Structures are given as structure tokens and as C-alpha cells.
Amino acid sequence: MDTTELKLNTEEKTGMNDSGSWDWKVDKRLVANISHWKEQFGYMEELYVSPNGERIAAVVKSDDMKFSVCENGKVWDKTFDKVWYLQFGPDNRLTCLVSDMGAWTIAIDGEPWEKRFDFIWNTQFSENGKDIAVSAQTEMEYFAVLNGIEWEKKYSVMTNMVMSQDGAHTAAVVQTIPVGAADIFKFREGCFSVAVDGNPWDINFVNVWEINFSKDGAHAVAEVRTTIYDYTVAVDGRLWNQTFPAVWKPRFSPVNNSVTAPVRKGDSWMLFKDGRQFWDQHFSQLWDHLYSNDGNHIAAIVAPKFGRWTIAVDGRPWSLTFGDLVTDMVISPDGKKVACVGKEKDFWSVVVDGRAWSEAYDMVWKPVFSPDSQHIAVKVEKRGYFYLLVDGKTMEGEFKVLFNPVFSPDSQKILVKGITGNPDEENYYRQVIRLSDIPG
């Protein structure tokens, strides 16, 4: 399972949203008095906010111990035995997974799909949010469901379901050949494959892990192993012509559908492209690589030596390294900047192009670039309060809860979504601020 990507907070999936139609008037608007909610409900879970900041919601329980959703202070009419995985899609629709009498489905803006399943999980959104997929199980058969339509073919095992960016396709790791309990030799013959839209590739593997679609959704790539020792990359079911002792998640170039993947050779890691060495440099570790939008640059999290972590851009590592970790790497829309989060001795920092911003925090969230790539905003936490940093400066005000910010399409404003106040008067505000008004 791609644990770093599949479950991205949907707030981060706003790259292709229609944010131009949102309210970008410079203003601070009260959306909900959260203290009232807490008074009203004996049970309330954490809050989620839509990308445009207009909607705030939480799972709540009624007096009869049924679950529902409170949105902007109003509780859905429908109640359920269980509600979980509240998620706003990129198009600001609110989804959650719900069950009644042991039957599960997804509710979108309060309306459940008609179809019911024995279990569903792993909600996925297309880039524009119009398409929604889930992993599902009924009578111990597994399949994906895209916009309410099930795969025709079902499997005894399915993992790692992903959706193409355009929302047209789903793919997952599936078991194609049954294996008896503890039948290790059958297992090693290769009993797993990749199913795209339910149809398996005509090749089996010992194992398959991360799957990625090409930008146009026409191709899929997966990291596989063909024996318990030989790992490689399979593109549309065709294997690279060499194997490795280990590989990490492969990716398509956004422009020409070539495939790159970190691979292990000897005791070091390097980046391979279409089965051949691509970067000259070797690293103690290399993973989670990303392409710039124009496909001209690749950045990856690397360990130039054991125990030190940084970012390498086009194979060249930054000189600034961190001892604990580097995570949440993001490339600016124009491909010229790279930002990430680094941690050293339990203190978290924002790093842009190899330089750390001055302060360290108890936690730092994934940096957000403005569409013109000129600004960066980051949510941080210190001593139990949350703050918003813009271009390295801390904006005025501390928040009890803060959601990831969004820049306006013209990159002149920022949408701040946060909860402030004391326990008796906790309010959720949606605020649009002109960047030029932020004190320098």
C-alpha cells in the first residue's frame, strides 16, 4: 500500500480544483461556532474542512447512539450504525463511509449510494474530484467500485487499489491463483498480478506492491518481485530486463511515459529509467521520487550516507542534511523549487531549496506552493497551538485547529481556515488575506 500517497489529506489534492470559482474576497467570515456543537453532542470526532473553506463537518453521535454527520451546524437527516473516513473531495463534496445493519456504502453529501457491500474502505478521488472509487468486499470477494460501478471480475484478495488522475481507471494488486495454507512453494510460483479496471495482466508475480498510472491513465506501472529474491518494475505487464535485490515505487514521466524507479544495487540505491541507470549518483537510500510538472526535473528523498537525509534534485543532493528524517517533499508548479520537511533531534523544520527556515517546530505539515511558485505556506505546530507560515514568516494569530491553506489562482491571496477562541467560544473562520497585507 502506498501509505504516503493514497491517503493524502484531500485538502492537498486541490491542484486541479476549480478554485477560481471560490469566494476570494478579502474577508474574515465566521462559518461555525464549534463550542455550540460540543454542547449539542455528547460525542463529536475531529473536524474536517472543505478545500474552499465553506464547509466544516464532523462525525457525531445522537442520543440514541446512532452516528451521523454535523455539517456547518446542521446534522444530516440520515443516521447510521457507523460513520467513518470523513473526506472532502477536491470539488468540495463531503464523503464518508457508512454502515447500517452490517451493510456498508459511501455517502456523498449525505446521500448513500444505493449499492451496499459487506465492507468498503480506501476512498479515492480523481484529481478534479468528480470521480470517486472505493475498495470493496462482498461475500469474501474483493473488487473496486468506481462511481458506484463494480468491477465485473472479483478476487479472493485485493490490495493497493489506486485510481488514475483523470478518474477513468482503477487498478489494484489481486490474487489470481489460490494458495493453500502455508503452501510456500505454490506461493513462490507467483500467484499475484495487477488488475486494471478489474482485468488482470496476463502475467503473475510472487508479489506486487505500489501501482501508478501514467498521467493520461492509459498505462500502469508496478513494483513487483518475480522470485522471492528478484525485484523489478512491470509496465503494463511487461518486465524491465533486469532484476534487483529491492526496488521502490516507480513513476511515469508526465510527458513521455518513460518510467523511473529507485533500485538497489549492491549496498546502495540509485535511480533507474526504463531499466537502465539514470542518475549517476549512488545513495545509502533513495525513495519517494517526484517529477516536476514539465517532466524536466526529478527530486527524491535520499540519504547520502547512513543516518543523514536530504533531497536530491536531478541526482544532486542538497548539502543540508537531517539526522531524523526528511518527508513531505513537494515540487513547485514551475518545477524550479523544491520544499520539504526535515527533522533533527525531534525538531521539525521547513526546508526550501536546501535552506531551512529559521524556526523549528513540534510538527510541520506539507508545504503548499502558490500557483505562480513564488510563495510557500506551511502549517506548523508549537506547544499545542497551530500557526501559519508564509514565505518563512509567521502570520499573526494562533489556532486551536488549522487546516492546510490554499493560494488563490492569481497567487495574490491566501485562504486561511482555522479555529480560534477559548473553550467557551471556539469559532471556525474562513479568512482570505492578501499576501501583500501580511506584515513583512
Next chain:
Amino acid sequence: MAESAEKMKTSKIIDKGIEEGAANLSSKKIEKVIHDVLQNETGARLKTYVETCIHCGLCSDACHFYLSHDKDPRYSPAGKVKQTIWKILKAKGKVDADFIKKACEIAFTECNLCRRCAMYCPFGIDVSYLISIVRRICFKLGVVPQYIADTAHSHASTLNQMWVKDDEWIDTLFWQEEEAADEIPNLRIPVEKQGADIFYSVIGPEPKFRSQLIYQAAVIMNTAGVNWTMPATPGWDNSDMCMYIGENEMMGRLKKAYFDTAMRLKVKRIVMGECGHAFRSIYDQGNRWLGWKMPPIPVIHAIEFYYELLKEGKIRVAKKYEKGVTFHDPCNIVRGRGLHEMARYVTKAFTREFIEMHPNREHNYCCCAGGGVINCGPPFKKKRVEGDRIKAEQLFAAKSRGAETIIAPCHNCHGGLEDIVHHYGLGMEIKFLGDIIYECMEKPESMGE
């Protein structure tokens, strides 16, 4: 000692993974694999250990197998090394398939990698490292006991130890939440709560066989007011039999998924349940194979967590556990982490009568289940319990002084001790520390009364 240990035992145990794995091995392949492992994956550490050992035999009395087999030198740590890696080195890898089968059985089922012997070696030679090299060679040759190999295949396919499917995991959390909410209204197991302080991680057997432990943990977390979460994705299981079969590449994959999950959830630290080997994997071996000197997100074991909650007054003692208890120190969190005093602090707080077993703390005898030995399954069960007669004697001595209950904060220890208690007819019950805390702590409905 050393001379007689050189002659290898002939096993009567038939294991499909070993037999069929070795069936088609050629001497050429064996030599190549051994050469590759020794040349590419070992270095100064192996050379130092091999050249430093003076064959003094002081490690022998540290080993429960040796003590339990009437001091048969073939079961001494040096004896097991001499029968395996030393022979491989001496023969420059020119050994046959029969040798590999025997070396596999010794390395996988006669050494728990417990590191007790390392404390008694005048030079601190870590025999578990030497035996792990033998396991790595066996893995690369495809000669691994069937049951633990199957467990490793489960890890590879599901990222958990027990073939638990994605939906089964989440459903188990909801089931336990619902059960526990009957006891504590509005109790919650917060799934996928980003920004929680703590990611609580467990191992495969908890959703599969011991789901009450998740229930109990939820009660403790809710009572203590902890801001915690559990993931809905693979990456929830911190166990690692790949580490023990020498499948280092898969160990790395498991730990990447695990720490990626923690980073994705934006937690400040990880609290892991009562497991020993998983601690070794995430705190020592798996993280380091990936390139992290230490865990990238701080990890604490349940014992440290209970200690912290108790010290801070977040959990309180409502009553004392009445039966006499003794405490079994798990190798990986006591010799490997030094949690023995914290464990005693918590145990004594919740129990009326505490009886030390001897030896104890870092000198405690292994349960004989750890190191993947219990995971080698039924073919080796009898051998395993007979290989720890000394543990039965140690427990019996504690029982004779009033201990009716053994507290063992480790899953493998539980399995191993249950088998020993049953085999030797000790008549003692075994509990997790969390069992005792859950039973004796103040719970919300009684708090403030």
C-alpha cells in the same frame, strides 16, 4: 567442549521448507551464495568476532538450550557457531546440502537470538549476529522452515504477519470499539486521525487471535485521555519475521510502510503494544537497514507508556491484583532496551504480591519462543519446550514461593511460556501487563466516586 560440538546432530524432525528447499541445491550454488553473503554483506564485525573468540566456553552457561540439555556442548552458543558459520568459513563455503539443512535447523530452532550469551562473553561477542548470518545464507538458498517462511510471505503480501486483509483489520478495530463502548460509553478507537499525538501499533496476532488486547488498549487510552490513532492502511503491524529469516529486503519494506504511516498521520511518537521482537525490528534492525540510525519517529514500548501514564497520574490503581505474580523479562525490551525497572514499577503498583524469578532482569532466561523459533511451527514445538527446561525450573521456583501468575509483556513470550507451563505441568497463568492494568485500573465510570 569445542571438540565435541564440532560433530553435528542428526535431526529426526522433517520440515517441508527445509527438506524441499534443500532438495535441488548444488554445491556450486551453495558456494556462490555463501561467497556472495560473506563478501558483500559482512565485514569487520564478522572478522572481529571470528578472530576474537578464544573458545573459552564462558557463553555456554548463558544458554537455556545448553542448560536444558544437560550441558550438551552442541547446544552451547560457541558450539552452535562452531557447527555452522565457523564450519562454513573453514570450508570456504564448500559445504553440501545436508550441511545446510542441519545448519538451518540449528540456526532457526536452537538459538533464539536472545543475546544473553553476549553478556557473558569476555569480549561481548554477539552470537545472535553470527547465527543471523547463517539464517541469511539459508534464506538466500531457499532453505527456511516452512511455517516461518509462510509468515514472511504473509508480511510480503499483506504487510502484516497473519494474512490479515485490509478490511478485516479495520473491521476488527470497529468491532473492538463497539465492544468496549458497551463498557465505556462513547469510547472511541480513532482510526486515521491525522495530527494525533500517538500512533498505537500492534502486531498481527492481535486482530487475528487476541483482539481483546486492542479493546484493553482502547480503554487505557480513553481513560488516560490520550490523543491517539490507529491507521486504516497496511503499516499498522510492527512485527517482523522477515528480520528473523534473513529476508532483509522485506524487513526494510515493512519498516518503510510502518514509518511512512506514522509520518502520514503526523503523529509525534509511536506507542507499540506488548511485543518484544517488533521492538527490535523498528528500533534496531529494520530502521537501520533503511538508513535511519534511530527510529525517525520516536517509538516507545507499552511498558514505557504505562510507566509514563502511571507516573503522570493519567491512570490510577483502583484495586490490587490479588494473586502472587512474577515477571518475565523479555529479551528484546530488557536486554535490548532496559525496561526492567519500569516494568517492575508498574507491576508492583497494580499487584499485591510480587515474587522475583531468578535470574531476572537482563539475566532472565529466554522463553525459547523468540527469535522466530516459535514461528517455525508445530514440527519444532516439542524440541522448543524441551530446549527450555531451565525456564520451567525457574518458573517452578517462583511458583513455590507464591507466584501463580506470570506477567510477560511480549506476544512470543506468551506463546512460549504457555507451551512450557503446559508441557511441564506448572499450572501457572500468563498475562500481559495490559491485562493486569485493565483489570485493576480506575475506569471512567468509577472515577470520581
